[in-house]
Amino acid sequence: MVCLGNICRSPLADGLMRFKVEKLGLNIQVDSAGTIGIHSGQGPDPRMVQTAKNNGIDISFLRARKIKDEDFTIFDHIYVMDRSNLRDVQSLAKTIEEKEKVKLILDVLDTTNYKEVPDPYYGAERDFIKVFELLDKATDKLIEEIVQ
Numbered sequence: 510m511v512c513l514g515n516i517c518r519s520p521l522a523d524g525l526m527r528f529k530v531e532k533l534g535l536n537i538q539v540d541s542a543g544t545i546g547i548h549s550g551q552g553p554d555p556r557m558v559q560t561a562k563n564n565g566i567d568i569s570f571l572r573a574r575k576i577k578d579e580d581f582t583i584f585d586h587i588y589v590m591d592r593s594n595l596r597d598v599q600s601l602a603k604t605i606e607e608k609e610k611v612k613l614i615l616d617v618l619d620t621t622n623y624k625e626v627p628d629p630y631y632g633a634e635r636d637f638i639k640v641f642e643l644l645d646k647a648t649d650k651l652i653e654e655i656v657q
């Protein structure tokens with residue numbers, strides 16, 4: 510799961526996915542990263558931690574890091590939050606196969622007006638709640654596809 514800073518959207522996507530994977534006992538490795546490293550080592554934004562906690566998900570233990578070359582070999586799928594992330598991450602891919610691993614996470618949903626997960630960093634509480642709603646639905650669908 511990849512966003513810009515790895516402190517708002519992708520840690521939530523990561524935490525939701527880990528929660529659902531663990532609940533179903535699936536053997537899937539989940540992680541998250543940012544395209545920039547300025548928040549590396551930091552925990553998620555307290556507003557995202559609180560929104561997740563309000564919905565029973567703990568993301569407080571996650572720590573931000575920048576995406577690295579090995580991510581393209583370790584992971585089968587790399588889900589990004591917006592088109593800017595898509596461009597940035599695809600530009601790091603070294604092969605066509607690596608490039609094809611990178612997908613917009615909301616493409617998994619065909620029933621949303623949103624094509625991108627909006628960056629809530631400069632937003633208000635409702636923006637964090639919207640991010641939760643979108644990523645909760647998207648990760649449900651990803652899990653459904655994996656199980657099938």
Ligand code: 4NP
Nearest residue numbers: 512513514515516517518630
């Ligand atoms: P994220 O949000 O990409 O969802 O983690 C942001 C976090 C930090 C910044 C921008 C967006 N920033 O400019 O520091």
